[in-house]
Amino acid sequence: MKKHNFSAGPCVLPKSVLDKCSKSILEFNKLGLSLIEISHRSKDFIEVMEKARLLTKELLKIPKGYSILFLQGGASLEFLMVPANLLKHKAAYLKTGTWANKAINEAELYGEVNIVGDSSDTNYSYIPKGYHIPKDIDYFHCTSNNTIFGTQIHEFPEVPSLMVCDMSSDIFSREINIDRFDLIYAGAQKNMGPAGTTLVIVKDEILGKTNRKIPTMLDYQTHIKKESMFNTPPVFAVYASMLTLEWLKNKGGIKEIEKINRLKSETLYTEIDRNSLFNGISNIEDRSIMNVTFDTTRKDINIMFDQLCDKAGIYGIKGHRSVGGYRASIYNALSIDSVNHLVEIMQDLEIKMK
Amino acid sequence: MKKHNFSAGPCVLPKSVLDKCSKSILEFNKLGLSLIEISHRSKDFIEVMEKARLLTKELLKIPKGYSILFLQGGASLEFLMVPANLLKHKAAYLKTGTWANKAINEAELYGEVNIVGDSSDTNYSYIPKGYHIPKDIDYFHCTSNNTIFGTQIHEFPEVPSLMVCDMSSDIFSREINIDRFDLIYAGAQKNMGPAGTTLVIVKDEILGKTNRKIPTMLDYQTHIKKESMFNTPPVFAVYASMLTLEWLKNKGGIKEIEKINRLKSETLYTEIDRNSLFNGISNIEDRSIMNVTFDTTRKDINIMFDQLCDKAGIYGIKGHRSVGGYRASIYNALSIDSVNHLVEIMQDLEIKMK
Numbered sequence: 001m002k003k004h005n006f007s008a009g010p011c012v013l014p015k016s017v018l019d020k021c022s023k024s025i026l027e028f029n030k031l032g033l034s035l036i037e038i039s040h041r042s043k044d045f046i047e048v049m050e051k052a053r054l055l056t057k058e059l060l061k062i063p064k065g066y067s068i069l070f071l072q073g074g075a076s077l078e079f080l081m082v083p084a085n086l087l088k089h090k091a092a093y094l095k096t097g098t099w100a101n102k103a104i105n106e107a108e109l110y111g112e113v114n115i116v117g118d119s120s121d122t123n124y125s126y127i128p129k130g131y132h133i134p135k136d137i138d139y140f141h142c143t144s145n146n147t148i149f150g151t152q153i154h155e156f157p158e159v160p161s162l163m164v165c166d167m168s169s170d171i172f173s174r175e176i177n178i179d180r181f182d183l184i185y186a187g188a189q190k191n192m193g194p195a196g197t198t199l200v201i202v203k204d205e206i207l208g209k210t211n212r213k214i215p216t217m218l219d220y221q222t223h224i225k226k227e228s229m230f231n232t233p234p235v236f237a238v239y240a241s242m243l244t245l246e247w248l249k250n251k252g253g254i255k256e257i258e259k260i261n262r263l264k265s266e267t268l269y270t271e272i273d274r275n276s277l278f279n280g281i282s283n284i285e286d287r288s289i290m291n292v293t294f295d296t297t298r299k300d301i302n303i304m305f306d307q308l309c310d311k312a313g314i315y316g317i318k319g320h321r322s323v324g325g326y327r328a329s330i331y332n333a334l335s336i337d338s339v340n341h342l343v344e345i346m347q348d349l350e351i352k353m354k
Numbered sequence: 355m356k357k358h359n360f361s362a363g364p365c366v367l368p369k370s371v372l373d374k375c376s377k378s379i380l381e382f383n384k385l386g387l388s389l390i391e392i393s394h395r396s397k398d399f400i401e402v403m404e405k406a407r408l409l410t411k412e413l414l415k416i417p418k419g420y421s422i423l424f425l426q427g428g429a430s431l432e433f434l435m436v437p438a439n440l441l442k443h444k445a446a447y448l449k450t451g452t453w454a455n456k457a458i459n460e461a462e463l464y465g466e467v468n469i470v471g472d473s474s475d476t477n478y479s480y481i482p483k484g485y486h487i488p489k490d491i492d493y494f495h496c497t498s499n500n501t502i503f504g505t506q507i508h509e510f511p512e513v514p515s516l517m518v519c520d521m522s523s524d525i526f527s528r529e530i531n532i533d534r535f536d537l538i539y540a541g542a543q544k545n546m547g548p549a550g551t552t553l554v555i556v557k558d559e560i561l562g563k564t565n566r567k568i569p570t571m572l573d574y575q576t577h578i579k580k581e582s583m584f585n586t587p588p589v590f591a592v593y594a595s596m597l598t599l600e601w602l603k604n605k606g607g608i609k610e611i612e613k614i615n616r617l618k619s620e621t622l623y624t625e626i627d628r629n630s631l632f633n634g635i636s637n638i639e640d641r642s643i644m645n646v647t648f649d650t651t652r653k654d655i656n657i658m659f660d661q662l663c664d665k666a667g668i669y670g671i672k673g674h675r676s677v678g679g680y681r682a683s684i685y686n687a688l689s690i691d692s693v694n695h696l697v698e699i700m701q702d703l704e705i706k707m708k
Contacts (some may be wrong), residue, residue, distance in 0.1 A: 003386040007393045018388050025376040032357040032667060034372050036548035036594065039361045039670060045386055072426040072550070073571060076585040080569040092604035106569055186570055189586055194390035196426070196550045196588035206626055215434040215460055231430040232543055236590050240390065258662060313386060316393060 004338035007316030008147055008291060008329040009169065009190040015192075017243040017333075021258035024239065035239055039230050039308035048239050049228060050151035055245035058318045059254055060171075062201060066117055067224045069200040073169045079103040080197060082141065086183070091127050092116045092137045092161075096153075097124040097146040098322065099166060107141070110212075114315050116140070122153040123323065124149040147190075148320040150282040150327060156180060162206055167281050170290050171199065171246060172331055174258045188237060191246045191291070192331045196237030202284050217309030234336050235321065248332065257332050264330045266335045267291040271343045275350050277301060281325055295325030301353060306346050317342070358692035361670030362645060362683040363523065363544040371547075371597040371687075378593065389593055394586050402593050403582060409599035413608055414525075416532050416555060421578045423554040430523045432455040432539040432552060435463035436495065436518055438572050440537070446470045446491045446515075450507075451478040451500040452676065453520060458493050462496070464566075470494070477505040477583060477677065480637035489514045494538065499524035501544075502674040504636040504647030504681060511535060516560055524644050525553065526602060527686055528612045536560050542591060544644070544688045547598045550591030559586050585614055603688065611686050618684045618693045619643040625697045630702050635679055649679030654708060662699050669694075 005012035026034035029044050033282055036187025038045055051067045062068065071077070071243040079102050083091065087110040094100060095118040107113045114137065124146060133140050139162035145152040156163070162182040171186040178184075182203045189195040200220065207221050214221050222230050228238075269287060272278045272294045281293040296302055309317060319325040330339060355561040359366035383390035383398050392399055407422045416422065425431070433456050439446065441464040445556035448503055449472040461467045462515060468491065471482025478500060499506045501523040510517070525540040532538075536557045543549040555575065561575050572575050577582050581593075604637060608652050623641060626632045626648045646679035652654055673679040684693060 001386050005387055005391055007391065010391060010394060010586065012391055013388065018390075021390075022376045022379040023377065025372055033669060036372075036375075037359055037361065037364060037366055040549065072428070072588070073431070074426070074585045077427070077571045080571055086540050102570070106571075110571055155369065175426055175580065187586060194590055195394065195586045196591060213463055215463055216456070217431045217434055217460075219658055231428045232364065232541060232549045234426070234588060234591065236594075237550060240590075262665060315387060345462055 001313050002343055003313045004132040004317040005334065006328045006330065006338070008327060009187075010192055010195045011316070011329055011331050012185065012333045013240070013244060014247045015332045017240060017247055020243050021236075022169050023238050024164050034259060036236055041233055045235060045286055047058060048139065049233065051237070052238055052242035052245065054123050055242065055249060056199065056201070059245060059248060060176070060178055060201070063207065065176065065204050066201055067220075069202070069223045069229045070233060070241070071198045071200055071223060072196070072234055074187045074198055075166055075185060076102065077168070078200065079106040080109075081218050082183065082185070083107040083218065084212065084214050085207060085210065086139050086162065086302050087111040088138050089335050090134075090137050091115060092133050092140045094131070094140070095120060096127060096141040096143050096151065097149050097188070099146070100143045100170070101146075103143070103166065107110060108160070123171055124151065125281060126261070127151050127153055127286040129244060131157070133157060133159055139164050141165070143237070145290050147329070148323060150288045150291045151289035152290065154286070156167075157307060159272070172245070172257070172290070173261050175254050188241050193241030196234040196238055197241060252341070261289050261330070261332065265292060265337065267336070267339050267343060268292050268330065270330060273348050275346050277350050278346060279352060281323060290321060290329060292328045292330060293314055293323060293325060294328075295319070301349065303313050304352070305345075308349060309342075312341060313340055314345065322326055355667050357667045357669040358681045359669050359688065360684065360692070360696070362674070362681060362687075363541075364549045365544055365597060365670070365683055365685050366687045367548065367594070368601045368687045369652050371594060371601055374597050375590075375594050378622065379625055384704060390556075392588055393586055394583065402557060402596055403587065404500040406592055406596035406599065409596065409603060410553065410555070413599060413602060414530070414532055418554055419559065420532065420557050421574075422432060422588060423577045424582045424595070425552045425577060425703070426550070426588055427594070428541045428552055429520055429539060430456065431455065432520070432554065433460040434573050436537065436539070438566065438568050439460040439561060439564065439574050440493050440516065440518070441465040442492050444468060444491050446487050446494045448482060448485070449474060449492070449498075449505050450497050450505065452480060453522070454497045454671060457495060457497070457520060465492070471594060478505065479635060481505050481507055481640040485511070487513055491515050493518050495519070497502055499642050501612075501645050501683070502677060504642045504645045505640040506642035506644065510639070524642070526599070526608060526611070527615050527617070528645055529608050542595050544683075546594030548591055550588040571671060595605060598687070615684070615686065616688065617642050618645060618688070618690055621690070621693050622646050622682060622684065625700050630701050630708060631704050641668070643684060644685060646682045646684060647679060648682075649673070649674060655703065657705055658706070659699075662703060666695060666699050668696055670698065
């Protein structure tokens with residue numbers, strides 16, 4: 001039985017992508033070779049990389065002047081690459097959770113960090129608002145969606161300088177205006193593909209201005225010049241990401257997937273709010289459409305809920321240890337059927353408990 | 355028709371590994387989920403990582419006191435991580451080719467680099483010998499096998515300090531005495547698996563001595579503490595590497611594969627030396643058992659040789675642009691049959707040309 005996969009990442013991928021990956025590992029493009037055995041300098045793989053770039057550009061409507069990179073190291077390496085490439089004196093960071101904190105720690109190695117908003121007082125259950133961003137900063141950094149806490153920025157601030165955003169857990173899930181951002185990065189393993197590659201979208205003109213000698217692999221300009229092929233790229237992860245973007249395009253692109261994502265999250269939040277056995281964890285107006293955090297209102301039902309979920313093939317809804325409770329991650333490739341299935345379990349439990 | 359894959363990397367992998375990878379992408383461990391959809395914190399993936407570590411330890415006979423890591427970024431990121439973690443004042447580097455040069459460039463950002471041996475005078479066709487390594491260095495760095503030039507270190511020097519070695523293209527191909535090395539790194543995409551992960555074997559006691567504040571992701575101690583799971587690891591690449599190591603163990607381990615590798619390389623070098631139409635490129639005593647570089651003695655036969663190879667399903671023997679000619683990479687998973695096949699083509703050509 002195929003599970004309903006609510007895992008926070010690595011996570012559910014489209015069935016058609018898995019089928020194609022499985023076949024390409026046996027033989028790719030009728031070459032008599034596996035996808036993972038061919039040279040990354042071969043025509044066949046260069047086409048994959050090119051296609052991944054073009055699909056990203058098309059889906060996100062990326063204007064001229066931006067480069068699209070597929071790197072390694074996850075968002076965690078970007079936490080360091082961003083300040084190495086952009087931080088001259090001072091940067092402003094929005095402190096909205098675990099990943100934002102990790103980004104802040106790395107930036108502090110390169111300059112002054114100004115925390116302009118901070119929701120740690122309630123264990124990051126909300127997105128700070130109305131904060132002031134000083135004018136003399138090199139850039140403002142935020143996390144668009146907080147995977148662990150289930151909060152999401154629904155309105156990005158006006159920034160007097162550059163805006164850098166970690167979109168690891170909500171990229172490709174909703175329409176965004178790329179023009180407003182100068183650098184976006186995202187680990188692939190949520191909406192884009194399997195673990196092993198990181199997407200970076202960067203405005204070319206912002207680079208090369210720190211006077212810092214940046215190590216080759218940490219310098220975005222290295223990867224721009226070599227079109228993400230400075231060294232051997234993570235072939236399989238880039239290929240699977242390309243297929244996932246192709247799947248998204250065939251689904252109707254981001255406008256269409258956003259509608260489905262909003263329907264999925266509304267369906268689940270509606271049940272959480274209606275059902276007497278469950279409560280949402282994050283602030284209602286900051287609720288994420290990707291990661292739905294909730295808890296039970298009666299601790300004595302947890303074991304039964306876990307058993308019902310398990311029996312129904314629901315996988316990966318345990319909350320992160322720093323929040324507790326439950327978290328249903330409902331990324332692009334998770335179907336509304338899976339959400340409806342979870343809602344039924346929640347309703348069944350309520351009936352059983354009456 | 356399955357090709358004879360002489361590609362320099364990514365390169366040939368065992369058929370059984372490809373079969374298992376293909377199946378696990380559809381469903382892993384009867385979980386009702388794909389390998390690339392499960393959480394990296396799940397029991398099933400933690401077992402994969404653990405197994406990869408244990409197989410590495412067993413195959414290379416790694417003694418106590420060393421950590422085994424599976425990272426991202428390829429050898430190119432290690433060029434930077436090595437000096438960031440180890441270089442206090444001065445390091446000695448052996449300049450034996452393109453990759454050694456890249457390693458030297460990154461080290462120069464962190465301290466003084468002493469080039470103790472240099473074969474650039476003949477486009478790196480030999481391994482320097484009889485060089486002096488000063489006593490006041492933090493470490494000595496060498497590249498065990500030069501993929502592009504087809505040279506290999508057959509006897510490692512006595513080092514008065516730490517020895518660091520880039521073994522990207524010959525790890526797991528021959529018996530080595532791990533005790534003699536303090537840090538070994540290797541991109542997976544030759545003898546270990548597909549592109550996307552990097553093996554690092556490091557002696558724990560050498561770390562944490564620079565007084566430098568190392569960015570989190572570049573600090574080996576981060577990854578040791580978290581057992582290569584500080585952030586999401588490249589799940590697929592680690593899994594495929596684990597399977598390749600398992601295949602190697604079932605083949606009889608490194609002692610057995612070394613015998614086969616020596617037979618393969620001797621077979622090919624013997625033909626190169628015998629056949630009037632071909633010449634070896636690298637210095638005879640420094641010839642690599644992994645990458646066999648050679649050229650034709652008559653430029654007018656190149657097109658015919660290329661056509662014969664193409665027709666015979668021989669893939670990936672074009673030499674690197676900085677050397678020219680041909681390069682047959684004969685990694686662990688390439689069978690002696692493929693080598694014999696190439697030798698037959700070379701003999702056919704000689705007969706045709708008589």
